[in-house]
Amino acid sequence: MSAASRVWLFDLDNTLHDANPRVFPWINRAMTDYLMEHLALDEAEADALRMSYWQRYGATLLGMIRHHGTDPAHFLKATHDFPDLRSLLVFKRALPPLLRRLPGRKYLFSNGPQAYANAVLAHIGARRNFAAVFGIEALGLQPKPQPRAFSAVLRALKLPAQRCILVEDSLENLRMARALGMKTVWISSAPGKPACVDVKLGSILEIGRAAWLAR
Incomplete structure (x- = not known):
C-alpha cells in the first residue's frame, strides 16, 4: 500500500x-456552570452530574440531550466560548x-x-x-x-x-x-x-x- x-x-x-493544564479545566468549569444555570443545581450537584453523564455516555452533551432535551448547538457554543483560547x-x-x-x-x-x-x-x-x-x-x-x-x-x-x-x-x-x-x-x-x-x-x-x- x-x-x-x-x-x-x-x-x-x-x-x-x-489540554490538561488549562483547556480541560476551563471546559469542565463551563459545563458545570451550564448545568447549574439550566438545571437549577448547586455546584456540587452540577459537577457530579457532569461527570456521571461523561462516564455513562462518553460525553456530558449526550446526557443533557437524552435526559433534559438540551439543544446541542447551544450547549457546545456556551461551553466552548473562550474569551481568550490562545492564552490557554x-x-x-x-x-x-x-x-x-x-x-x-x-x-x-x-x-x-x-x-x-x-x-x-x-x-x-x-x-x-x-x-x-x-x-x-x-x-x-x-x-x-x-x-x-x-x-x-x-x-x-x-x-x-x-x-x-x-x-x-x-x-x-x-x-x-x-x-x-x-x-x-x-x-x-x-x-x-x-x-x-x-x-x-x-x-x-x-x-x-x-x-x-x-x-
Whole structure:
C-alpha cells in the first residue's frame, strides 16, 4: 500500500496540544456552570452530574440531550466560548512543519465541537496541515469510541478502515480503531505498549517515527 493511499486521522486534545493544564479545566468549569444555570443545581450537584453523564455516555452533551432535551448547538457554543483560547493553549511550535513532512493526507477527528477544533488548529498554526476537520457535529453527536463516530468519518471520506491510521492519546479509542482494522499510534508517556497499538510515541513531535505506517 502506497503512502498516497493511506490517510492519517489525528485526535486533537492531548494529542496535538496539551489540554490538561488549562483547556480541560476551563471546559469542565463551563459545563458545570451550564448545568447549574439550566438545571437549577448547586455546584456540587452540577459537577457530579457532569461527570456521571461523561462516564455513562462518553460525553456530558449526550446526557443533557437524552435526559433534559438540551439543544446541542447551544450547549457546545456556551461551553466552548473562550474569551481568550490562545492564552490557554499549551503546544509545540515545531509541530506544523513535522506534519507537513509526514506522507499522506491528514484529517482531524475530534470529539470537540467543530468551531473549537478549527480555532485550536488556527492558533497552533496547523490548520493548513489538515484536508478537513471532523468535530462532534460531523460525527452525528456520537463521540469516539462509539462505532458510529468512526463510521461517520469513513463514510465522509469514502474509505475503508484499513486505509486509515489513527493518532490518539486515548487507548479506548485506539482499541476501537484497531478492531475496525485501522493502524494505530498512541501518544503517551505511560509504560508498556498494548496489543492495540502499532506505534507508541512519547510526544507528537516524534510522529516522523510512525511514517512507515503510511507505506
